[in-house]
Amino acid sequence: xxxxxxxxxxxxxxxxxxxxxxxxxxxxxxxxxxxxxxxxxxxxxxxxxxxxxxxxxxxxxxxxxxxxxxxxxxxxxxxxxxxxxxxxxxxxxxxxxxxxxxxxxxxxxxxxxxxxxxxxxxxxxxxxxxxxxxxxxxxxxxxxxxxxxxxxxxxxxxxxxxxxxxxxxxxxxxxxxxxxxxxxxxxxxxxxxxxxxxxxxxxxxxxxxxxxxxxxxxxxxxxxxxxxxxxxxxxxxxxxxxxxxxxxxxxxxxxxxxxxxxxxxxxxxxxxxxxxxxxxxxxxxxxxxxxxxxxxxxxxxxxxxxxxxxxxxx
Amino acid sequence: xxxxxxxxxxxxxxxxxxxxxxxxxxxxxxxxxxxxxxxxxxxxxxxxxxxxxxxxxxxxxxxxxxxxxxxxxxxxxxxxxxxxxxxxxxxxxxxxxxxxxxxxxxxxxxxxxxxxxxxxxxxxxxxxxxxxxxxxxxxxxxxxxxxxxxxxxxxxxxxxxxxxxxxxxxxxxxxxxxxxxxxxxxxxxxxxxxxxxxxxxxxxxxxxxxxxxxxxxxxxxxxxxxxxxxxxxxxxxxxxxxxxxxxxxxxxxxxxxxxxxxxxxxxxxxxxxxxxxxxxxxxxxxxxxxxxxxxxxxxxxxxxxxxxxxxxxx
Numbered sequence: 001x002x003x004x005x006x007x008x009x010x011x012x013x014x015x016x017x018x019x020x021x022x023x024x025x026x027x028x029x030x031x032x033x034x035x036x037x038x039x040x041x042x043x044x045x046x047x048x049x050x051x052x053x054x055x056x057x058x059x060x061x062x063x064x065x066x067x068x069x070x071x072x073x074x075x076x077x078x079x080x081x082x083x084x085x086x087x088x089x090x091x092x093x094x095x096x097x098x099x100x101x102x103x104x105x106x107x108x109x110x111x112x113x114x115x116x117x118x119x120x121x122x123x124x125x126x127x128x129x130x131x132x133x134x135x136x137x138x139x140x141x142x143x144x145x146x147x148x149x150x151x152x153x154x155x156x157x158x159x160x161x162x163x164x165x166x167x168x169x170x171x172x173x174x175x176x177x178x179x180x181x182x183x184x185x186x187x188x189x190x191x192x193x194x195x196x197x198x199x200x201x202x203x204x205x206x207x208x209x210x211x212x213x214x215x216x217x218x219x220x221x222x223x224x225x226x227x228x229x230x231x232x233x234x235x236x237x238x239x240x241x242x243x244x245x246x247x248x249x250x251x252x253x254x255x256x257x258x259x260x261x262x263x264x265x266x267x268x269x270x271x272x273x274x275x276x277x278x279x280x281x282x283x284x285x286x287x288x289x290x291x292x293x294x295x296x297x298x299x300x301x302x303x304x305x306x307x308x309x310x311x312x313x314x
Numbered sequence: 315x316x317x318x319x320x321x322x323x324x325x326x327x328x329x330x331x332x333x334x335x336x337x338x339x340x341x342x343x344x345x346x347x348x349x350x351x352x353x354x355x356x357x358x359x360x361x362x363x364x365x366x367x368x369x370x371x372x373x374x375x376x377x378x379x380x381x382x383x384x385x386x387x388x389x390x391x392x393x394x395x396x397x398x399x400x401x402x403x404x405x406x407x408x409x410x411x412x413x414x415x416x417x418x419x420x421x422x423x424x425x426x427x428x429x430x431x432x433x434x435x436x437x438x439x440x441x442x443x444x445x446x447x448x449x450x451x452x453x454x455x456x457x458x459x460x461x462x463x464x465x466x467x468x469x470x471x472x473x474x475x476x477x478x479x480x481x482x483x484x485x486x487x488x489x490x491x492x493x494x495x496x497x498x499x500x501x502x503x504x505x506x507x508x509x510x511x512x513x514x515x516x517x518x519x520x521x522x523x524x525x526x527x528x529x530x531x532x533x534x535x536x537x538x539x540x541x542x543x544x545x546x547x548x549x550x551x552x553x554x555x556x557x558x559x560x561x562x563x564x565x566x567x568x569x570x571x572x573x574x575x576x577x578x579x580x581x582x583x584x585x586x587x588x589x590x591x592x593x594x595x596x597x598x599x600x601x602x603x604x605x606x607x608x609x610x611x612x613x614x615x616x617x618x619x620x621x622x623x624x625x626x627x628x
Contacts, residue, residue: 160525206521207549
């Protein structure tokens with residue numbers, strides 16, 4: 001018997017999990033039905049399509065991610081940092097006429113007072129952290145990667161980096177892509193990636209350093225098929241350099257990081273972190289489902305009997 | 315009587331100047347016939363189209379810019395830094411069967427051994443600098459802006475920044491553009507630009523800081539029509555911060571900069587530099603023509619009688 005349907009509903013894709021009364025994931029489904037692909041506010045139809053024959057399951061549904069943004073189904077206003085599980089629970093919004101509850105995003109301000117935001121990652125963090133964890137520096141690779149300082153389950157502060165999106169833009173649309181093998185499969189963590197990481201871990205200006213992807217190729221010092229990996233290494237390396245310094249300013253020593261995520265990027269970040277002498281722990285890939293379970297049980301959305309075991313075993 | 319036809323022939327556009335025997339510019343023509351718009355190597359036709367009724371003028375022609383690149387008419391291999399006028403002259407290449415001579419580009423390596431290159435800017439610098447100038451820090455705004463340390467006419471070193479291209483990509487293709495007024499006329503140097511500059515002049519990671527263009531707009535702290543200017547200020551400010559530090563490492567104090575260029579970007583850089591307490595001298599907008607004249611006279615391409623006056627008066 002299912003106890004909860006948990007949905008990680010982002011900009012481009014949506015993934016649904018069915019969990020039993022012990023919080024164990026017993027099935028998953030995904031579809032390219034991210035918020036930006038849903039037309040005219042037809043979110044109910046999209047959810048039905050995503051769930052397929054689960055749609056008649058009476059279990060409550062809970063979702064995190066861009067589905068709670070202004071462009072989503074119903075806005076769940078951002079909760080301010082520092083944020084704990086009860087703050088996320090207090091910010092839950094219920095979609096009228098449905099069985100769906102949406103988790104709020106979290107906001108903070110950087111040292112210059114500029115806002116920063118996340119939606120979905122707060123839930124992944126909740127799923128990747130145990131209450132006994134003190135002072136964990138988390139990294140969530142992605143189109144817009146996030147670094148988070150978490151202290152005993154409390155999200156103290158976080159920082160976003162457009163690393164993934166900028167890398168993609170530079171490779172596809174800028175002059176840097178012209179000397180790269182078209183569609184070269186970035187994903188290698190070999191010598192070219194390592195060279196880029198080494199460069200990125202040093203000081204510099206990204207608008208200058210990225211230009212090296214062109215000049216190295218022009219001078220025959222970087223093969224066309226290595227341009228994408230070199231640039232990826234550079235940008236991830238620079239992110240690690242700056243994010244680690246940010247963590248240190250928060251009192252996290254940056255010698256150890258918990259990597260949260262499920263996609264191929266995690267392997268690239270792990271390789272770059274090893275290069276930077278950072279010890280890496282990789283959280284299990286169901287962090288979003290686990291976080292949604294924790295929030296749902298805390299909120300009483302999951303019926304007490306179903307949630308009897310308290311802690312998910314997935 | 316014309317003494318020289320000088321052509322600044324770049325990636326997207328070409329501009330031709332006619333100079334008299336005193337080196338005075340007596341006419342200019344331009345056309346969207348940059349190297350990337352010339353098909354199948356038909357550069358002779360493109361030059362003819364650019365020159366129009368000047369095409370029968372018997373004066374010698376000299377060109378700088380991407381026309382001397384591997385994708386251009388004939389490759390003029392890069393000359394290494396430090397480079398002086400005689401080095402550029404030694405690197406001139408003559409296009410067989412034509413009256414055209416092409417100026418080489420210049421190459422250097424940054425502190426990490428990564429190559430850097432310029433084509434065209436070396437000629438603008440030659441035109442913007444007088445022999446009596448000692449230790450001038452030059453800035454050439456553009457799609458790929460260049461900063462150059464010039465000592466008594468000798469190009470000591472330079473550094474490229476993809477600032478302009480990255481700004482354009484981020485605004486047109488990234489998530490940052492979604493909350494910006496489409497086609498909003500970046501060009502203002504008002505309050506939003508100044509806010510961005512102030513942010514850019516501080517330390518930070520560009521992949522994080524640029525994300526502020528979204529979050530500020532999302533939080534209602536930056537108007538949609540100001541997003542482009544804020545982002546421009548951020549990126550130009552960051553360039554100034556890093557380039558000034560680079561100049562200082564070369565022994566240039568960075569309190570004074572010579573801005574070289576003719577487009578609207580110059581005004582933006584000038585405004586940002588004032589904000590950074592940098593004294594700005596703006597070189598006249600015919601720097602390329604003046605530089606080509608200096609190279610042509612030094613090379614003996616301009617006949618001695620025509621070049622009698624030696625120094626251009628344009």
